[in-house]
Amino acid sequence: RLMEMAHKKWGKLPWARLFEPAIKLAEQGYAVSAPQHDWIKRLEPLWADFPQMQKLYWRGGKAVERGAIIKNPELAKLLRELQSGGADAFYTGKTVEAISSAVANAPHNPSTLTEQDFADYSAILRQPVCSQYREYRICGMGPPSSGATTVLQILGSIERFDMAALYDKNPESAWHVIGEAMQLAYADREKYLADQDFISVPVAGLIDKRYLAKRSAMINVRSARPRKPGIETYPAGNPPGAMPRTAAISSEVAGTTHFTAVDGQGNIVNMTSTVEGPFGSQLLARGMVLNNELTDFTFAPEKDGAPVPNRVQPGKRPLSSMSPTIVYDAEGEPILALGSAGGKRIIMHVTKTLIGVLDYGKSLEDAMAMPNIYFDAKGLIVEEGSDLENLQADLTRLGHVVTTGGLPSKLAGAQKTDTGWVGAVDPRSTGEAVSRLP
Secondary structure (H helix, E strand, C coil), X not given: CHHHHHHHHHCCCCHHHHHHHHHHXXXXXXXXXXXXXXXXXXXXXXXXXXXXXXXXXXXXXXXXXXXXXXXXXXXXXXXXXXXXXXXXXXXXXXXXXXXXXXXXXXXCCCCCCCHHHHHHCCCXXXXXXXXXXXXXXXXXXXXXXXHHHHHHHHHHHHCCXXXXXXXXXCHHHHHHHHHHHHHHHHHHHHHHCCCCCCCCCCHHHHCCHHHHHHHXXXXXXXXXXXXXXXXXXXXXXXXXXXXXXXXXXXXXXXXXXXXXXXXXXXXXXEEEEECCCCCCCCCEECCEECCCHHHHCECCCEECCEECCCECCCCCCCCECCCCEEEECCCXXXXXXXXXXXXXXXXXXXXXXXXXXXXCCCCHHHHHHCCCEEECCCCEEEECCCXXXXXXXXXXXXXXXXXXXXXXXXXXXXXXXXXXXXXXXXXXXXXXXXXXXX
16 A cells, blocks of 8 residues: 555556566576575574475475575566556455465464455555754654654754764764663653554654753763662653653564665655564465564553553554654755664664764765664673774773674665765675666
8 A cells, every 4th residue: 555655646657567576586586695594594493383484485395595596476476466456456355365364374373364454454644753963854754663753862862962073082982972862762762652543642742852952961971871779770751742651662673674766856765664573474475474563562551550652452553663764954955865674773773874974974885884782771782893892891981781792784775975876785784785876
């Protein structure tokens, strides 16, 4: 529905033509990459219960090798039906029957999907969430994604600092400030963000400059917030327009992809999509991997006697961290577009890249290559093998508990330069960038 709505509103090529590359790939096949092979091997024990996944991704009773050619004729048939019948061909008939059957007969957690469930679904055109950061206007995806709101909260909390000077003279201090702002913003994320069709979400209050000034005042450039027993180190705030509620942390894993495309007229498509976990629910229907997006909900409906914003409700969309982001200059012209995979870490992958470009003056590709940073209940997590790992002792002296981790990311985007738009991809991923300059 989303793709069809976007095509009707902004598309120029014939609908049917859009499917040709995907159909060709499904029919002729593609070579298994090293990262995909690693995931297939990792899931090999689980797939003992999933014969359809074995049929597609196993050869001779075991996972396919790297470089093996995967063909998916069933998916090609489905794509041809969508090519001729539009989105209705997906939400009615054989496809509904196939998905419902796969879910009902799942070896784990079987459930029920009805024709009415599919008929009731519609895509919703929502307004972006935008705010000013220095001389730039930054826009992204609003609820049920937490992406733009949390990215803008972090940036708004560090805006009073001269990040370029900190990074140049004392890089550990720059990362420290980012780490503090990150943990404060994520505390608000867990407490306030969810599907705004079901609950009041104070987006305007969360990115309000006066509110963020109060949050920023909680950041001491010389030391981390002290950890005290029984007291939240990084508590959620009270933004304007917020209703009383409690927080509960949801679980997200990384089965996401992002692409950015810019055409010759300057139109930008900046799209993040996901099946949630790697290979989603491990179920196939008509060659299509079915997602496990429901695991993005918080399954405990209450905490401390108060309703959890991201609790499960019929017809509700789960909270996401997708952060497709577009940056505009002082004249209102788009100059940057990017996004990433990475579950709840997407927000930080995008934020550190924005800081790298807008504050440190790096190219988009160099900013993507900057170390990744995240956190857990113990403290900061820094990307192992990166320059940030070398600052671990300095961050510890600032009062942080610091551990190292893999923190993989798959950033992709495009940046407007003097010679035109230039694509960029994360060096950690197998993504590709293609630029056609005048």
